[in-house]
Amino acid sequence: MYQKALSNTGFQTIYIDGFAGSGEVPLTEHKDDLFDEDVRVVLAGSADRALGVEPPFSRYVFIDDRRNCIDALKAKFRGNANAAGASYLIGDANAYIPKICSDEQWRGQRGVVLLDPFGSQVEWATIEAIAATKAIDLWYLFPAGLSVFRQISKDGKVDPTHEPSLTRLFGTEDWKTAFLKPSRQHDLFGGPAGQEKTVTPESAAEFMKGRLKTVFAGGVMEEMIPLGKHAYASYYLLFAWGNPSLKASALAKKLSKAALKATDRKHGRIIGH
Numbered sequence: 661m662y663q664k665a666l667s668n669t670g671f672q673t674i675y676i677d678g679f680a681g682s683g684e685v686p687l688t689e690h691k692d693d694l695f696d697e698d699v700r701v702v703l704a705g706s707a708d709r710a711l712g713v714e715p716p717f718s719r720y721v722f723i724d725d726r727r728n729c730i731d732a733l734k735a736k737f738r739g740n741a742n743a744a745g746a747s748y749l750i751g752d753a754n755a756y757i758p759k760i761c762s763d764e765q766w767r768g769q770r771g772v773v774l775l776d777p778f779g780s781q782v783e784w785a786t787i788e789a790i791a792a793t794k795a796i797d798l799w800y801l802f803p804a805g806l807s808v809f810r811q812i813s814k815d816g817k818v819d820p821t822h823e824p825s826l827t828r829l830f831g832t833e834d835w836k837t838a839f840l841k842p843s844r845q846h847d848l849f850g851g852p853a854g855q856e857k858t859v860t861p862e863s864a865a866e867f868m869k870g871r872l873k874t875v876f877a878g879g880v881m882e883e884m885i886p887l888g889k890h891a892y893a894s895y896y897l898l899f900a901w902g903n904p905s906l907k908a909s910a911l912a913k914k915l916s917k918a919a920l921k922a923t924d925r926k927h928g929r930i931i932g933h
């Protein structure tokens with residue numbers, strides 16, 4: 661939908677996959693008794709899907725910090741005309757993406773960034789750099805359940821190594837007052853009162869949505885799409901766009917609606933090809 665809307669507008673378009681993976685997502689593995697063969701069931705990964713878009717993006721950038729993922733992508737896309745000019749970058753998305761955002765010329769170019777990390781790898785400074793271009797649409801699989809909710813224990817304790825990682829994720833220490841409240845109970849020995857955990861995966865995602873609103877000049881999708889196989893959402897898919905023009909907002913609304921419609925809630929996955 662994005663590519664159709666931007667074709668014939670004269671804009672070059674760039675797709676940047678910050679956590680590109682290997683091009684496929686393993687689902688299950690089982691033995692086929694009839695043929696005595698191992699059968700792997702896989703879903704097409706984000707990089708593969710993006711390359712299949714018609715009309716294709718003008719350029720593709722695939723980033724992953726694991727060399728074997730990038731090697732797998734290169735092998736998979738060899739001979740794919742849409743990938744002919746693609747860049748394959750091995751390393752930290754938090755280093756590459758801000759550099760691309762500041763080096764590229766955005767006057768005649770628009771972009772889409774997908775951030776699909778395993779955990780709390782995305783630094784707030786990366787989000788700020790994306791927003792500052794005012795030319796990029798961001799789709800962020802925010803690990804609200806996995807990396808925020810689960811890193812804070814019931815009694816409000818945060819592992820000392822996780823504290824700075826949460827601050828890097830949100831770009832502020834305000835998460836402490838948003839997610840914890842002073843406990844009314846003193847400890848058994850009459851010591852100072854501790855803290856209570858008030859955060860839920862949903863409230864963590866709401867907090868990130870609020871943070872995105874502070875930097876994206878275009879807007880942020882109000883709906884958050886819960887994803888994951890657990891009783892709680894491991895991730896919420898968030899969408900923000902940097903271009904403040906009316907046209908960009910109208911397109912963003914259409915994209916938001918389409919994303920909500922395409923969500924297969926039963927499996928917690930986006931339906932694809």
Ligand SMILES: C[S@@+](CC[C@H](N)C(=O)[O-])C[C@H]1O[C@@H](n2cnc3c(N)ncnc32)[C@H](O)[C@@H]1O
Nearest residue numbers: 679680681705706724725726752753776777778
């Ligand atoms: C959830 S997987 C991505 C799946 C992929 N988007 C797909 O649809 O197939 C996350 C990927 O991020 C990579 N990764 C982890 N930390 C990273 C970082 N700081 N920068 C770039 N890639 C990173 C991992 O190697 C892994 O392949």
